[in-house]
Amino acid sequence: MRGNGLALKNGLTHLVLAAVSVVLVFPFVWMLTGAFKNGLEVVKMPPRFLPSHWNFDNFVRIEQFFPLYRFLLNSTVVAVATTLLQIIVCAMAAYVFAKIPFKGRQGVFLLFLTTMMIPAQVTLVPLFILFAKTNLIDTYAGLILPGIFSAYGTFLIRQHMLTVPNELLEAAFIDGASYYRVFRSVMLPLVKPTLAALTVFAFMSSWNNFLWPLIAVNSKELMTLPLGLSKLQGRWSTEWDVLMAGNVVSFVPIFVVYLFAQRYFVKGMTMTGIK
Amino acid sequence: MAGQRKWSRRLAALVFLLPALAGLLAFQLLPMVSSVVISFTDWDMIAKWTDMRFIGWDNYAAVFREEKSYTSLKNVFVFLIGYMPLVTALGTFLAVLLNRKIRAIKLYRAAVFVPVITSWVAVSIVWRWLLNGQSGLINFLLSKIGIHGPIWLQDDTWAMVSIIAVTVWKDIGFVSVILLAGLQDISEDYYEAAELDGASAWLKFRRITLPMLSPTLYFVVTISLINSFQLFDQVLIMTNGGPAGATSTLVEQVYKNAFQFNKMGFAAAQSWVLFVIIFAVSMLLQRLQRRWVVYER
Numbered sequence: 001m002r003g004n005g006l007a008l009k010n011g012l013t014h015l016v017l018a019a020v021s022v023v024l025v026f027p028f029v030w031m032l033t034g035a036f037k038n039g040l041e042v043v044k045m046p047p048r049f050l051p052s053h054w055n056f057d058n059f060v061r062i063e064q065f066f067p068l069y070r071f072l073l074n075s076t077v078v079a080v081a082t083t084l085l086q087i088i089v090c091a092m093a094a095y096v097f098a099k100i101p102f103k104g105r106q107g108v109f110l111l112f113l114t115t116m117m118i119p120a121q122v123t124l125v126p127l128f129i130l131f132a133k134t135n136l137i138d139t140y141a142g143l144i145l146p147g148i149f150s151a152y153g154t155f156l157i158r159q160h161m162l163t164v165p166n167e168l169l170e171a172a173f174i175d176g177a178s179y180y181r182v183f184r185s186v187m188l189p190l191v192k193p194t195l196a197a198l199t200v201f202a203f204m205s206s207w208n209n210f211l212w213p214l215i216a217v218n219s220k221e222l223m224t225l226p227l228g229l230s231k232l233q234g235r236w237s238t239e240w241d242v243l244m245a246g247n248v249v250s251f252v253p254i255f256v257v258y259l260f261a262q263r264y265f266v267k268g269m270t271m272t273g274i275k
Numbered sequence: 276m277a278g279q280r281k282w283s284r285r286l287a288a289l290v291f292l293l294p295a296l297a298g299l300l301a302f303q304l305l306p307m308v309s310s311v312v313i314s315f316t317d318w319d320m321i322a323k324w325t326d327m328r329f330i331g332w333d334n335y336a337a338v339f340r341e342e343k344s345y346t347s348l349k350n351v352f353v354f355l356i357g358y359m360p361l362v363t364a365l366g367t368f369l370a371v372l373l374n375r376k377i378r379a380i381k382l383y384r385a386a387v388f389v390p391v392i393t394s395w396v397a398v399s400i401v402w403r404w405l406l407n408g409q410s411g412l413i414n415f416l417l418s419k420i421g422i423h424g425p426i427w428l429q430d431d432t433w434a435m436v437s438i439i440a441v442t443v444w445k446d447i448g449f450v451s452v453i454l455l456a457g458l459q460d461i462s463e464d465y466y467e468a469a470e471l472d473g474a475s476a477w478l479k480f481r482r483i484t485l486p487m488l489s490p491t492l493y494f495v496v497t498i499s500l501i502n503s504f505q506l507f508d509q510v511l512i513m514t515n516g517g518p519a520g521a522t523s524t525l526v527e528q529v530y531k532n533a534f535q536f537n538k539m540g541f542a543a544a545q546s547w548v549l550f551v552i553i554f555a556v557s558m559l560l561q562r563l564q565r566r567w568v569v570y571e572r
Contacts, residue, residue, distance in 0.1 A: 010377050017372055021386035024448065028389060030412065031401045043410035093295035100288040108292070115303040119505060119553060121526050122546045125533050126309035127302065129320070149298025179287035208394035210508045215534060226396035230512055233400050240404050247397045258392045262385060265392065269449060270456040 028251070034244035042241040058245035067220060068246055071228035077140060078224055079206040082147040086202045087195060090153035095183050097154065098161035099169060112151045120211065128215050142216045143224065147206055153198050156271060160194040161187055200261040201268030207254050225250040314543035321537065334544035344545070347523045350435065355503040357439040362499055363492065365443065366450030373451060374458045387448040395508035402441045403428065403513055428514050431521040438509060438522055450495050457491030486569040493568045497560060504553045525549045
């Protein structure tokens, strides 16, 4: 009797979860199949689920409108550089906040935390002016630099570094290790899981960022994927086949990263507020 | 010796902190201070620094005078009222299901997360197509059950409904994963004790799950509140604030005033008004929190 009840409950759970999954994933399936349809088929009613003929034209044709693969390169360069630099900068600062005491450290740390509360649009206008005046608009540096400082990332790594026992560091110092050596060979390896979580999190934020590139870039040659796609859809709003091909190009890399780093993705998300 | 050690420690602290401090100064503090200054000027970006004129509170007065400020504020509240309860309730429901120990649960957890990892731009473009009046799949499916669907994004009522629905669709995976983490922190013991007392599933949910989950729920509500006030990417791409301002939002106004109309001072003032609103509502939430959030002792 009880067993039957449980089986029914599990069956219902499966049913609901499967339905929800379909609703959440279907638009991506539609995007994927749409990218291989031709211009007529993509707007045909009633719609065909799969393309009658799988064509790859859209992935080539899109280059007539916009340099999509240039966008892909730009997005990759910006996301990789932002992530790497952010991790290094945050880990270094976190090391100080966790393990190198000095007078006034608490105050500086508090200042870091306070900036987490300031919404991005408050600093948007002056940040643009700062970059315009220093000729960083329309450069890779202009796209990358604002993303490398992260109070949140610093805070996260610091929390993990606090759990490293001081005795371990003392022992290393007695053996003659420098601060740099301890950072590289003791601290970083010990907080690897947090670094991994932050890496995927930072990569995703950078890859998907729209507002800052929208402001910091004017020339086609420097557009990232989200920005390039938004411009593309503005002008050729009905070429759904071409647009879906562009969407697929922007979706596949982040999806692959997600598949490989799923565990850390979720961890990066949940760490945002809980632990 | 000890003195030398102290100096080397200070030096190390400085060196390790320097890049982050430079970033904090250049990309947070300096822009913040300039933002305040700019908000009191009539500066338009084209003029030289030296031509900057201080005009006191004029920009702020103008923000309150402008009709569009109220429209966008109203829109954001409409969004908030639709989005927040929906994403929280559905997210909780989904989290409870995702917490069950059944086969293929990992697959379901992965599936709900796919919209979360995708950029708003890509998602918005796909939904613009799905919601298209003529060639959109949604209206086709509706026609199958005898409903003549509206032109969603160009209709002044349905545009906001669409934005809310799509945002719930994108964020629900994020919300439910956070709530799932909260659920997994609840000890099984409580449920076992309740079962001995013969409590129903609903009673267990009301008396154990909800109170134990309330700190996480509070976090989710706060995040969705902040997200609501910062509504931008999806609006710019799906409706560009239209039709006739029906989906215009605060951040979209700041962006357009600054970067399309060159009203830097006005936009800066607007962004500070926005900040004050976010701050006030967060404080209110913080206050109300004591009434319903239960912290374990």
